[in-house]
Amino acid sequence: MVGLTAVPDGHLWTESTDKRLAALDLPQIYTKPSGTELLQTLDLLTIKPRSFGASAHGPVKSRAVDPTGLTRYLTSIIASPLSWLDTDELREAIWDAASARLSERSGRTAMPAMSRVFAIPTSSGEELTLTLHEPSLTADNLGMKTWVSSYLLSRRLHSVLESTPQLVPSSSTAPTPNPDRTLRALELGAGTGLVGLSFAALRGETARIHLTDLPEIVPNLSHNAALNVELLTRTAATVTTGVLDWSASPETPPAAEEQYDLILAADPLYSPEHPRLLADTIAVWLSRGLDARVVLEMPLRDAYLPQVQDLRQRLGKFGLAIVEEGEETGYDDWETADGAAVAVRCWWSVWGWSEKL
Numbered sequence: 001m002v003g004l005t006a007v008p009d010g011h012l013w014t015e016s017t018d019k020r021l022a023a024l025d026l027p028q029i030y031t032k033p034s035g036t037e038l039l040q041t042l043d044l045l046t047i048k049p050r051s052f053g054a055s056a057h058g059p060v061k062s063r064a065v066d067p068t069g070l071t072r073y074l075t076s077i078i079a080s081p082l083s084w085l086d087t088d089e090l091r092e093a094i095w096d097a098a099s100a101r102l103s104e105r106s107g108r109t110a111m112p113a114m115s116r117v118f119a120i121p122t123s124s125g126e127e128l129t130l131t132l133h134e135p136s137l138t139a140d141n142l143g144m145k146t147w148v149s150s151y152l153l154s155r156r157l158h159s160v161l162e163s164t165p166q167l168v169p170s171s172s173t174a175p176t177p178n179p180d181r182t183l184r185a186l187e188l189g190a191g192t193g194l195v196g197l198s199f200a201a202l203r204g205e206t207a208r209i210h211l212t213d214l215p216e217i218v219p220n221l222s223h224n225a226a227l228n229v230e231l232l233t234r235t236a237a238t239v240t241t242g243v244l245d246w247s248a249s250p251e252t253p254p255a256a257e258e259q260y261d262l263i264l265a266a267d268p269l270y271s272p273e274h275p276r277l278l279a280d281t282i283a284v285w286l287s288r289g290l291d292a293r294v295v296l297e298m299p300l301r302d303a304y305l306p307q308v309q310d311l312r313q314r315l316g317k318f319g320l321a322i323v324e325e326g327e328e329t330g331y332d333d334w335e336t337a338d339g340a341a342v343a344v345r346c347w348w349s350v351w352g353w354s355e356k357l
Ligand SMILES: C[S@@+](CC[C@H](N)C(=O)[O-])C[C@H]1O[C@@H](n2cnc3c(N)ncnc32)[C@H](O)[C@@H]1O
Pocket: 142, 143, 144, 145, 146, 147, 148, 149, 150, 151, 188, 189, 190, 191, 192, 193, 194, 212, 213, 214, 217, 244, 245, 246, 247, 265, 266, 267, 268, 269, 270, 277
């Protein structure tokens, strides 16, 4: 058998030649490999989702096992009775591992539950580390996964906030934060909570944030807030989570003191109703104060461009105007069939009340 070495993205290199392996180089079932040999090989075949920050080229070069033969290889293990192995436990462990490797190769939506670690830059140049749980996905639960625009927005939050100093005083402009001026922030469609939890840790005691989503998403969102309790405690952050369904308008409009100084949303548009629902929700919950802001980031995928345009128009009709905007490129955390990165153009924007700008 060829010696194998794992590389950080879970693909394999041969030890001596750095050449791409074929599935035939792996221990074949007809040779009755030992249980240890099979488990080690299956462990080395583990793939994780790409990092959103990965460039378009790197992972393609490092993919060192030809993916075409792997599905058949894994299926041959699952189909084998593994009768030469000693125990049922060992056989079960090998079948489980082979099934997991197969589902990892069936696209991001087939992947099992996972924890992912995200590094969020701060204005001092240090990074905060957040861990998020992502349950396995079902088609209608898009909030169980972290999406590329929330990764990009959380990484730019420190600079977005610096450019609105009157709204979010940095520690240099407000050395002794006044508790009465604590910023009230709301995240809509928070999903796994990357943006809102990053914001909470970055702002510490100068803000409090309420992370919201649909009822089926909120339990995992709350779980993720709890997972990061150490970071949130260390940064003196105040985070709450709860249901806020954009399609259910509140029976009585919120009082001025219940409205929010800042509303955040990442990747919120994926149905024709969303622009109206989101714009109406923002209009209800955004404070009419001088410094109120909405910070949005979303992918510019062709199929959803009309919805992005629709949202822009609706926010404008409510009297909001863009203070700052830009585009940037991220990479989806899944690949094309040949292992290439999928670049996604994203649009970020900061909005305020036009008559007060
Ligand atoms: C594509 S996901 C983005 C999640 C997260 N912001 C991110 O970028 O990783 C869209 C989110 O909007 C939420 N959403 C969709 N319709 C909603 C509604 N009517 N009310 C509240 N949230 C909604 C979904 O549950 C989901 O979490």
